[in-house]
Amino acid sequence: MFVDRVLVKVEAGTGGSGQTSFRREKYVPMGGPDGGDGGRGGDVIVRGDRNLTTLLDYTYRDSWKAERGQHGEGSNRTGRSGDDVVLPVPPGTIIRDSRTKELLGEVMEHDDTVLVAKGGRGGKGNAFFVTATHQSPREWQPGEEGEMRTLELELKLIADVGFVGQPNAGKSTLLSVISAARPKIADYPFTTLSPNLGVVPLSDHRSFVVADIPGIIEGAHEGKGLGLQFLRHIERTRLLAFLIPIDAMDWQAELDQLRHEIASYSEELAAKPYCVVFSKLDLLGEHYIPEIDAGAAFGLYAISAAGRMGLDTMLDGWWRQLLAMRAIAEQPLKDAQLLP
The missing domain is CATH 2.70.210.12 (GTP1/OBG domain)
Structure with a gap:
């Protein structure tokens, strides 16, 4: 529990x-x-x-x-x-x-x-x-x-990348594929009732931590659904990955709704770096990235966790963004060391 x-x-x-x-x-x-x-x-x-x-x-x-x-x-x-x-x-x-x-x-x-x-x-x-x-x-x-x-x-869980998406967006499946974590996965809303952490191993002994958070629905910032339970944990992540299933009715509307819930809960949270990940690409059988207005997203990725498609490109993009954020955080310390 x-x-x-x-x-x-x-x-x-x-x-x-x-x-x-x-x-x-x-x-x-x-x-x-x-x-x-x-x-x-x-x-x-x-x-x-x-x-x-x-x-x-x-x-x-x-x-x-x-x-x-x-x-x-x-x-x-x-x-x-x-x-x-x-x-x-x-x-x-x-x-x-x-x-x-x-x-x-x-x-x-x-x-x-x-x-x-x-x-x-x-x-x-x-x-x-x-x-x-x-x-x-x-x-x-x-x-x-x-x-x-x-x-x-x-x-509040501490993770490098936090998955943000509606129920059944494929967050738990993605976590189970890219890490050793084994969250419960099923085809019904709110399969994930509590946050799960996983360590993503890369080559050259590199690794980072990802968090699978319970699904977010409209009104989550007001406590609807699993609401505030989800939003409290996502606060501690360094960057956000908005997961949108490729078979969603309206990709733009779903992304806008997710970003609205985040911003309504915390402006600081909304200011974190983020990317957009289109999941369940295996439903199309081909690589396709929809054209949407993603704002200041540092990347757009299309993946299939089940089919192992597009994962390397996405993980490399996450790692490069985390390195850039680390360099920015360390710069003031370097400047202070140079002061007489």
Whole structure:
């Protein structure tokens, strides 16, 4: 089961209290205060784990609490700090406070960490309060309480190329042919009910990641069909491939409708580089690219996933576009290195 949004209650550990203690030792009549400080409460940390692909585990357990700090002891012994609690999540997870909607952080890579609830500070023991005029203090501090939050964890898949198309446009079939992924494929709408990722291998050890997203229908930006579930995931892709079956009634109208849904949901998403892929070319038996107004598309491709037609040209075009985007992204870093 693919789970991409969960609510999780977390509570950091409370700090240990300080101790009131006086040194009691034979032949030492004026031992003085020696109460130690309390230990720090454990933190709650979210950490990226590349071995995870879903938030399913958090549907079985939705409450996590870090260990509290131990109280201080005599002989100036500080209490042991509480252990942290680490919540593993898939890369691509956004963490928000569910009440305030504050963005607490994003986990983008393996081992990325975000502190989501800070443990309480340990209280001071009476040894801390000694002064020249107050040599036998009995004061002590209680430990501070740890932070409590209800987190909203939302997973947005990270892929280089995202497939955009209506149900039965051939997205899952294409994914199964160009990668090792094996999504469910059937001849009825919404066969794909959850996103699927696949790694596309090329020659010379080159590869990139593609995402097969549930089909988009008119009104998807308003939540119709699988709507917002689809659009949330497509946000993280670097470029879009609009798939239009060659047997569509009106190629131009279908492309315009898909682009309209994308733009209505997010202008940033609509500004991503995109191409148009005409699928199911095997229905014609010949190579044919329809003439349509594709706007600023970086390429028009006609393919048959089932017949293995036109795939190499399409994959090469995707790779060249990804390289161009990478070069643009790296240029500011190179310019910064050249500055004195």
